[in-house]
Amino acid sequence: MYHTWMRYFTPGPQHLRLGLVCLGVGLQHGTLPTVGPRTLDHHVAVVISAGGGWYRSADGRRTTVTAPAVIWLTPGVPHHYGPDPATGWDESFVDFTGPATAAYTELGYIDPERPVVPLADASGARGAVGRITRAARRGNPLLVVETAAAVHELLVALRRARADITPEGDPVLAALTRDACGPLSVAEHAARHGLTPAELRTVVRRGAGCGPKEYLLAIRLGRAKELLAGTDLPVAAVARRVGYEDPAYFSRLFTRRVGVPPVRFRARQSRTVPGGWSTSVPDPAHPPTIPTGPGL
Incomplete structure (x- = not known):
């Protein structure tokens, strides 16, 4: 048994000038069917948040996938993967494309040489996917731009969550x-x-x-x-x-x-900074405020 929900979008040429656009999003869990072998013309981030399975590359090498992890599917690269038939997995996926993928790849956010990347935590990535799914409601006039912004957020969240990088950084x-x-x-x-x-x-x-x-x-x-x-x-x-x-x-x-x-x-x-320039980062829950009241 498995459950699945997905939406697919068709951004226009003008939206590609945003750098990244979302082509689709899906949430699935259970003993899902095997995917592939197949080859795509766009990128997909497959976030595995629970369970496990396998990934097989074009040269036949099989890699065990253990949650939390991300599977990167890149254009023109054959791939074949699926969950363990005994346990299944919880999966969310985001299809995306755009010229900014080249820069994200060069900066190491997307790594074609490492199609399976262990994560320390999938919650940040799941949060970004959640924003895409909420934006995907029928009739949303801001659909393409909202989902495009969330793809950038997703790539940052996946980069931050990599198991080989601590939250404090190297x-x-x-x-x-x-x-x-x-x-x-x-x-x-x-x-x-x-x-x-x-x-x-x-x-x-x-x-x-x-x-x-x-x-x-x-x-x-x-x-x-x-x-x-x-x-x-x-x-x-x-x-x-x-x-x-x-x-x-x-x-x-x-x-x-x-x-x-x-x-x-x-x-x-240039700014005049009363009291001096602060090097501390404000707490988002308690941002700096302008004093108000009599005599202020």
């Missing part, structure tokens, strides 16, 4: 974030963690979807933006704070990556 990435504005080279960062530069690249790409230089640069530029927008420090001082002794080089780099010089960025974004 400790090497945490150390790189902490020390990004220091004078260390990539090779020196690697040595501090007992890694070769090549091993560090593998760790950072697995955890952040980019190389160490790009990761460090993004942190430095983000910090520079905060200092430019939230303080009156001269540009040269900002450059030194984020690890650049040559302010001219920093200005050229900032302009090339941000699109405007540091001075112009400050003019556009």
Whole structure:
């Protein structure tokens, strides 16, 4: 016995400019029929939240699937999978396509080389699928855009839930974030963690979807933006704070990556922050509020 519910959509060409669009969503559980062998022309994320089964790749290799896990089906790749006939599984699937899939693949959110990825927890992914199913109600005029937004959310949730990445993130990435504005080279960062530069690249790409230089640069530029927008420090001082002794080089780099010089960025974004600039993240349940009342 099994139970299944599904909806399929046909987004228009203009919706593809959103980057990702949802083509279908389904919720199923029980001893479901075997899928394939087949080949698709789009991506599918199959989230297994309970039970287990198997996946067979085009070369005949069979992989055991144990919940929680995600099975990635990618365009042009033959696949064959199904639940254990004795136990079945709980499955939700999302079909999607769009030009942004290339970027998500390059960043490691979708990994064609690992069609079966163990998850630490499937609740975040199930929540994103739930938003797609609610948006899929008949007559919803915002159907395509709502479901497209939820596909982005789903990919992030699956990335965050991977069993090989802790909720706090990789400790090497945490150390790189902490020390990004220091004078260390990539090779020196690697040595501090007992890694070769090549091993560090593998760790950072697995955890952040980019190389160490790009990761460090993004942190430095983000910090520079905060200092430019939230303080009156001269540009040269900002450059030194984020690890650049040559302010001219920093200005050229900032302009090339941000699109405007540091001075112009400050003019556009500068804010007077009473009480100082906070580095703590507000609690979403208790966001900052503007005091009100007599005399305020």
